Amino acid sequence: MTQPRPPMKPTRDPRVTLDDLVEVLLNKGAVLHLDLIVAVADIPLIGVSLRAAIAGMETMLEYGMLRQWDESTRAWAERSAGRRELELRAGETLVTRMSGGHLLEEGVYTGWRPGGVHLTDQRLVVLRRDPREVLFEAGVRDLRTVQLETETTVGGEQRTRLRVATLDGRTALLSAADPHGLHDALSSLNPALTALPPAPQGAPPGGLEGHLWYQEPRRGGPLWRGGKGRLGPTGLVWKSPLDARPGLVLVPEEILGARVEPGRSPGGDGQLVVVETASHGEVTLAAEEPRRWAAALDATAAPEGTAGTAHPPGTPGAVV
Amino acid sequence: MSDRALYVYALLPDAPGDPAEGVTGLDGRPLRLLRAPGAGLAALVHDGPPEPFEGGDEKVRRWVVEQDRAVVAVWERTGAVLPMTFNVLVAPGEDAGAEERLRTWLGEHAEELAARLRELEGRAELRVELTVDREAATGDDERARALEAEMQTRSPGMRRLLAKKLEGLRKEATERLADGIHADVRRRLAAVVEDIRDRTRTVRDPREAEVLSAALLVPAGEIETVGTVLADVQDSHPAVRVRFLGPWPPYSFTELTELASGPGAAG
Incomplete structure (x- = not known):
């Protein structure tokens, strides 16, 4: 074994941290930002492409906070705020607008690009604000089908997307804050549109999926956090909606056994699910159906004798 | 002087001594503490016209570094600050100057500000x-390696298909x-x-x-x-x-x- 390396030291070198500082100091919400004091906070920095957020500018315009600034600043601010929205054609009416995105599928590259989903009586447009770009656009009359699709993310979260297909054969997958509402609005705008039934999507075969509480060990004592649990052939994954990635990943080799124990918990009628693990000791969970989870986890546990070859956390478990 | 504004860098507990001594802010402006003794608080400020800082990317980057440096210097001397975002100015109002407005505001929010400062101390x-x-993450993935090997011997069309599969596997x-x-x-x-x-x-x-x-x-x-x-x-x-x-x-x-x-x- 080599010597463990010394502790890493954080850096404050502006050459390294500059982008982060710009983000933290210009971005509203990260630093103290209080009503009365912000007489001119968030003022547009003219010509600054890195302005992290002009959020709050509309509010300022609304409250006349920019009144004392010169006309050109004010005009710029109004233009910028206005530019965030879709420009409507003559006679066009905005039906609904929500945040969402468009899945770019170009060759092997796929990636979600966030933007505002605008539905007018004529068009469906996904518009990115900054830099401004139309990510997707189709005439409402040019749409052939719409279909709700539910996908489960790696973290086990379920997200409903909207798949649209046009008469000329294009398809696109859109995300939207209210996919059902968008689906209904589209269907009523274009009666010729075929609304396909939701695409089937099941729980992982032989697995279990649902709301699960995880007792996260914290410096100040364990903290119950709610999230989504998913148990499948690759093990148990738990993710909080507040985190970007799962907070708990147990590959099958990591799980030695599971049992139900009485205890105080946010769910499961005073019953806890205690999972014995190879390298983290006991992991405590709570679920609406603790026995079901405990049984399924116990069934996932590696048979006696294989635990010695457990993968260290973070390496993918062998999938047969 | 009545049209002067205060640019606020941070709030801190009011204590003896002057942690702002020698500290400079945006464009090298000298900083001072505006104390609100009744509130037990102080604000790290510079005096200037009631106008926001505006400029190109490079200028803003420089200001951000200067603001950070000032707040860090005072934070290291006092152990607790509530930093403000960029371009927070208190402009004079119709009935009161900027200093008075800021002191009044600090007084009104003294309790919660002091509580948060205590929590952040140290x-x-x-x-x-x-x-x-x-x-590197997939360097030792056996399936990826097998696919790569297979690609060598296949037709261009098949290779494209396998490349797509490999991409998915890597992801x-x-x-x-x-x-x-x-x-x-x-x-x-x-x-x-x-x-x-x-x-x-x-x-x-x-x-x-x-x-x-x-x-x-x-x-x-x-x-x-x-x-x-x-x-x-x-x-x-x-x-x-x-x-x-x-x-x-x-x-x-x-x-x-x-x-x-x-x-x-x-x-």
């Missing part, structure tokens, strides 16, 4: 960004690796730090998958422990890249109402 913010190199393996590392690191950091918050990354590289991007609130004595956890992560996962920034004033932990971070309320 705490620093650290930034941790972990990514995995997509290629899946990277995601799984990233999830595992995230869970492991988060668990170990959560045991050490007082608060942990997911953040969006500022630096992106398409060859990397994001694992964890978080702001940590850490007692000064635990900074080294965080460094030890990160060194260990780096040791056990060569595909991981670590950015470790700080210690900073608690830029990301200034909000005055405890929302989701209270015990039992998170998630």
Whole structure:
């Protein structure tokens, strides 16, 4: 074994941290930002492409906070705020607008690009604000089908997307804050549109999926956090909606056994699910159906004798 | 003088001594403390016209560095500050000057501001960004290797198909690796730090998958422990890249109402 390396030291070198500082100091919400004091906070920095957020500018315009600034600043601010929205054609009416995105599928590259989903009586447009770009656009009359699709993310979260297909054969997958509402609005705008039934999507075969509480060990004592649990052939994954990635990943080799124990918990009628693990000791969970989870986890546990070859956390478990 | 405004850098507890002595702010302006003795608070300010700072990217970058440097200097002397965002000015009002308006405001919010300052005393913010190199992450994936070998012997059309499959395989393996590392690191950091918050990354590289991007609130004595956890992560996962920034004033932990971070309320 080599010597463990010394502790890493954080850096404050502006050459390294500059982008982060710009983000933290210009971005509203990260630093103290209080009503009365912000007489001119968030003022547009003219010509600054890195302005992290002009959020709050509309509010300022609304409250006349920019009144004392010169006309050109004010005009710029109004233009910028206005530019965030879709420009409507003559006679066009905005039906609904929500945040969402468009899945770019170009060759092997796929990636979600966030933007505002605008539905007018004529068009469906996904518009990115900054830099401004139309990510997707189709005439409402040019749409052939719409279909709700539910996908489960790696973290086990379920997200409903909207798949649209046009008469000329294009398809696109859109995300939207209210996919059902968008689906209904589209269907009523274009009666010729075929609304396909939701695409089937099941729980992982032989697995279990649902709301699960995880007792996260914290410096100040364990903290119950709610999230989504998913148990499948690759093990148990738990993710909080507040985190970007799962907070708990147990590959099958990591799980030695599971049992139900009485205890105080946010769910499961005073019953806890205690999972014995190879390298983290006991992991405590709570679920609406603790026995079901405990049984399924116990069934996932590696048979006696294989635990010695457990993968260290973070390496993918062998999938047969 | 009545049209002068105050540019506010940070709030801090009012105490004897002058932690602003010799500290300069934007464009080298000398800073001073505006004390609100009744409130037990002070504001780190410079005096200037009631106009925001505006300029091109380079200028703003320089100002941001200057603002950070000023707040860090005072934070290191006092141990507790509530930093303000860029361009926070208190302009004179119709019935009162800027100083009076700021003092009144501090007095009105004294209780919550003082409480938050006490909580942040002796705490620093650290930034941790972990990514995995997509290629290195799947270097030892047997299925990926088998596919690569197969591609050598196939027709161009088939190769394109296999390349697409390989791409998918790499993505899946990277995601799984990233999830595992995230869970492991988060668990170990959560045991050490007082608060942990997911953040969006500022630096992106398409060859990397994001694992964890978080702001940590850490007692000064635990900074080294965080460094030890990160060194260990780096040791056990060569595909991981670590950015470790700080210690900073608690830029990301200034909000005055405890929302989701209270015990039992998170998630």
